[in-house]
Amino acid sequence: MLEVPHFSAADVDAARRRAGRLDAPWIGDAYRRSNRAARRDTLSPYDGTLLNAVELGDAAAVDAAVDAAAAALRGPWGRLDPAGRAALIRNLAQALETLRLELALLETLDVGKPILHAWNDDVPTAVGVLRWYASLVETAYDVAPSRRGGTLIQIAREPRGVIGIVLPWNYPLTTLALKLGPALAAGNTVVCKPAEDTPLTTLRLAELAIEAGLPAGVVNVVPGLGGVAGKAIGLHPGIAAINFTGSTATGRQFLRYSADSNLKEVSLECGGKNPAIILDDADLARSGDEIATGFLMNSGQLCSSISRILAPRSLESPLRALLAEKMAAWPVGDPLDPRTRIGPLVSDAHAAKVTRAIAAAAGDGLTSAAASTGSSPRLVRPVAFFDAATESGLWRDEIFGPVLAVRFYDDLEEALASANDTEYGLSAYVFGEDARRVTSLAERLDAGFVAVNAFCEGDLTTPFGGFKTSGFGGKDKGIHSLDQYARTKSIWWNAVHP
Known part of the structure; x- marks a missing residue:
């Protein structure tokens, strides 16, 4: 049975005011605003009212976001042990749960989905996903082969580095959580590009990540056009892997970007019939x-x-x-x-x-x-x-x-x-x-x-993920999703000393 949310006109007005402030790339721990940047109106699908005019990130904004993400990997985030990462991911989940109504209203205003669904599905799912991956930080481990005479074998998982996350417009918050959870659990930092029509909850989550205690640069958001910001993410040599959800045609384009740059791994969740x-x-x-x-x-x-x-x-x-x-x-x-x-x-x-x-x-x-x-x-x-x-x-x-x-x-x-x-x-x-x-x-x-x-x-x-042109390269959800955000290293010891 779906739970009916209770809210007032004042709650909607507050969400609209919040939307108006989510208007530029989030890099490090602050908005990167520029009077010279092009803007794109974010309109509420139902009545066409203006929610904000968001500054569009370009290749320079993506460069800055990747630099911030790389610095966070070299800093406190990169030195955190699993328990520390798990605690911060749980803090972020709690922040989302505390602001359940605000986030549901933002998703409804931005995407046009019924508040009944945003309240019952989108926000609770995002909270649950983050908590699930926080638990995996503490419990997932690798099994090494049995020790053989004269050798000792280690199998280690390492973060890939800076992950590019490219989101669809139909489930912005839920899809972000499905990708952000395992990316952070594996120890990476991220540069996210929300869909051009629906940037609001992605930017709000970046704010909340800082409030939850995640270091600056762990979560960066560059709203922008696919042919500009998306292309810059796809071609950037400092991005180690990309996780994309969207159309099959755009998924093909990210494979081309990978081939034309550093052969970054690409995970695709594309269309379906x-x-x-x-x-x-x-x-x-x-x-x-x-x-x-x-x-x-x-x-x-x-x-x-x-x-x-x-x-x-x-x-x-x-x-x-x-x-x-x-x-x-x-x-x-x-x-x-x-x-x-x-x-x-x-x-x-x-x-x-x-x-x-x-x-x-x-x-x-x-x-x-x-x-x-x-x-x-x-x-x-x-x-x-x-x-x-x-x-x-x-x-x-x-x-x-x-x-x-x-x-x-x-x-x-x-x-x-x-x-x-x-x-x-x-x-x-x-x-x-x-x-x-x-x-x-x-x-x-x-x-x-x-x-x-x-x-x-x-x-x-x-x-969850598909076959054929519906995508490949990884799955959302489950312990298997960690594989696309971590690289596996084998260390072989010769334990016999002369």
């Missing part, structure tokens, strides 16, 4: 909310969302009725209204892109009949299309909005082949009761994460 296979024995009454959440969560702006459904023809009528019922139960409108479940898309440009995809889709469309608590040009009502053509953009392209494509099958093997017939391989879902068939499908679906009778990305212990 995620299928859900419904079996003929699926309990739709039990699974209905999971299916709806997979389609509608964050207005469909979620890389792991259910965007394609393959269902047996025998369930066509029940599935249509189920989708109509669930879509009507998700109110659309003002994200600051706690009743709202679907808010505006992040920008005019993205709303126009999703609207064009809907207009181009051919087939039988079921549009949401949900109540609306307001109006905005960036509000897009959910729609489900039936019998989508397998070669259509509706079926193959990542639309990244509340748009669902449904096909009905007569043969389960053909459905599995259709589910796997995509360039992506991020998530997949199976709904059914026959354990043998469910297990067979889960094993054969070509995706990095498979959920059964649920829509989720697992918990903090579960590695």
Whole structure:
């Protein structure tokens, strides 16, 4: 059950005032402001009001951030033992928890996501992620091979150095925590570039890191354009590794930057066109909310969302009725209204892109009949299309909005082949009761994460990441994520002395 947040107009005004001060690159322990820097307006997606005009970082700002991060590695942060790092990461988690309402409001104002979701999901997840990695600092260890005659073997993990973190706009705070937690746990420092449309919570966290006791330069933030600040991070010889979440096209560009610079390691979490296979024995009454959440969560702006459904023809009528019922139960409108479940898309440009995809889709469309608590040009009502053509953009392209494509099958093997017939391989879902068939499908679906009778990305212990053009090079969450932020060194001793 989602907890309804309680807040006043004064709380919203305070969040807007805070947003107005988050307006420049954060380097070391302060904002680096320049009257000569270009600015970009940060607009609230619902009503288009100006939240701030953020100074855009350039290559010089990235240089300064990398210098600050490198200095922190040589200073107190680099000399901290695991217990000291864990304590500071916990302090940061506590700071986020204390300011849960402010951060939820900032995320809602900046991204357009309903306050109900920001309060229940985004901020608590960020807090939990940081605490999880604080615990790993103290408990994760390497196992060395048994000692052999005349030799002693050590296996050591070392921080890579300065890590570049490049964030998406749909879950800025949560995604930052998923990357920052293991990066700090492994002893690195970071230079973060938030998405151009959503810089607020990334900059606020950098402020809080200093207040929590992290040394200057451990967390640096350079808001800026992808072709300027992002490119400078990608090419910088002082950055040892990059962790990126975003589009597949931009992920490819970071691989080029790596090849053209110092061969820095690149971890990519890119797009998805995620299928859900419904079996003929699926309990739709039990699974209905999971299916709806997979389609509608964050207005469909979620890389792991259910965007394609393959269902047996025998369930066509029940599935249509189920989708109509669930879509009507998700109110659309003002994200600051706690009743709202679907808010505006992040920008005019993205709303126009999703609207064009809907207009181009051919087939039988079921549009949401949900109540609306307001109006905005960036509000897009959910729609489900039936019998989508397998070669259509509706079926193959990542639309990244509340748009669902449904096909009905007569043969389960053909459905599995259709589910796997995509360039992506991020998530997949199976709904059914026959354990043998469910297990067979889960094993054969070509995706990095498979959920059964649920829509989720697992918990903090579960590695999350995709196959094929959905990314590679590392996983978010779980102990495995430490591998992309640490380098492994083997030390071989000749223990026999003459």
